[in-house]
Amino acid sequence: MPEDVVLPIPNLSLPQNLFVISQPHLAHLHENARKELLEGIRADQMAPYYRSVTAASALPLDQSLLDSMEATNKVELEKLNQRLEEAEKTEGESDIADALQAQANYLTRIGEKEKAIEAQKKALEKTAGMGSRIDIVLTLVRIGFFFGDFDMILSHLQQAEELIEKGGDWDRRNRFKVYRGFHLLSIRQFKRGGELLLDALSTFTATELLSYNDFVTYTIISNVLTLTRVDLKKKLIESSDIAQVLPELPVLADLMKNLYDSHYDKFFVALATLEQTLLIPSRLLHPHTRFYVREMRILAYSQLLESYRSLTLDSLARSFGVSVDFVDSELSRFIASGRLNCTIDKVHGVVETNRPPLKAAQYETVIRQGDILLNAVQRLSKVLY
Incomplete structure (x- = not known):
């Protein structure tokens, strides 16, 4: 295998499909997710992974499918073991490293977690090239993402960063930004994660981790929350890299445009659609959905209130396309928690801003x-x- 080829293993779309199946409130997505999950398992002959997910989820076990995949795995692993034994007897260190890497990659592909980790670490010890060593460590990071092992993700991200500082090339430095940004979003660090994703936008090559459309989706979701209004237009709305895929992401296009253009009623509709179609069904973002929606609402309220010294509750409600009672209740919560600099005059039905000098x-x-x-x-x- 050429050194610059990064295999998309393990297949990270599978745990996403498994997540959807595990959520009862996403029942309308179950059929398609189950179909894609089984197709991915069959394509990579993932007997160990299939055995584990059928034991721990509502996915029914097809014993004949399991037996067939296990037989295929056994034959392939025997071939790889034989290749390794021959390399150890008659060939040099680089050939042994290649044989170990082939074995590790196959175990990674079929979802044999513990054996794959052990094999990847053995391959890492025998591998001399810095680029290949970085690729192996990033594969270990992907195994961590695949199985939701956060300690593993963090430790190997640190290891990858150390190797990159010692001699990582341009491509691997850029791919590492995506890995780090992806991890930061998973722990709710949207600002730093979004900065890294935005920085890698024009040089994205980490297709082994996620598709370009998914990458753009996460880039927009994280940065629309944290960028200033000027940067929102400059770095997202006017970005040619984003513009080329934005027609395929209409919800995100509506979210950005309506926030920037101050069409807050349409923005609220886009935010609600985003919540239901992208945030709640996402394995990565689901735990942060309530936080994200709340912060986006605060952002919109702040943006409108900054333009006026005072507004009536009625005009504010009309701007957002909601009832007066709703906006009164929501503003009260945000004011009480210190998130909005304004007061509500219930007698006159007015919201007054009190920005500090x-x-x-x-x-x-x-x-x-x-x-x-x-x-x-x-x-x-x-x-x-």
């Missing part, structure tokens, strides 16, 4: 950063003395 805001920033600096100095002094 610029100098006061700057003063508070200096005080806060000064406290952080002093604390850091105190900790350092304890270490030194």
Whole structure:
């Protein structure tokens, strides 16, 4: 196998389909997800993975299918073991490394987690080229993503970063940004994760991890929440890389455009559609759905309120296409939690903004950063003395 070819193993679409099947409220998606899951398992002859998912989920076991795949796995592994034995007897270190890598990749492909990890680590020990070593570690990261093993993901991301700093090429540095960004989104660090994905947008090659459309989807979802209005237009709406796939992602197109153009009623519809069609069914984003929707609403409310000193509740409700009671209740919660700088005058039905003066805001920033600096100095002094 050429050094620059990265195999899309394990198939990361399968745990996504398994996730959908495991969610009762996604019953309308179950049939298609089950079909795609079984097709992927058959395509890669994943007997170990099939055995584990049928034991732990509602997916029924087809014993004849399992027997057939196990027989295929046995024959293929015997061939790979024989190849390794011959390499160890008669060939050099590079041939042994290639044989170990072939064996590790097959175990990874069929979803034999523990044996695949052990084999990949053995291959890593024997592999000399820095690029190939990075690829093996990133394969271990993908195994972690496949099985939802977060400790494994984190440890091997750190290992990959260390190897890349020692001698990673341009392509692997860019692919690593996608891996790191993908992981950061899974732990709700949308700002840093979004920055990394956006940085890799024009150089995306990590198709072994996710498709380009999925990559653009995650890039938009994370960055529309964290970018300023100016950067939203410059880096997303006007991006040629995003524009070429945006017709295939109409919900995200509506979300960005209506937020930027201040069509808040249409924005709320797009956000609700996004929640139901992309966030809730996503294995990666499902745990963060409520957080994301809440933060996007706060962003929209803040954007509108910043333009006015005061607004009636009625006009605010009309702008968002919701009832007065709804917007009153939601603003009250966000004001009470300190997320919106405004007050509600219930007597007159008016929302008044109370933005702090610029100098006061700057003063508070200096005080806060000064406290952080002093604390850091105190900790350092304890270490030194």
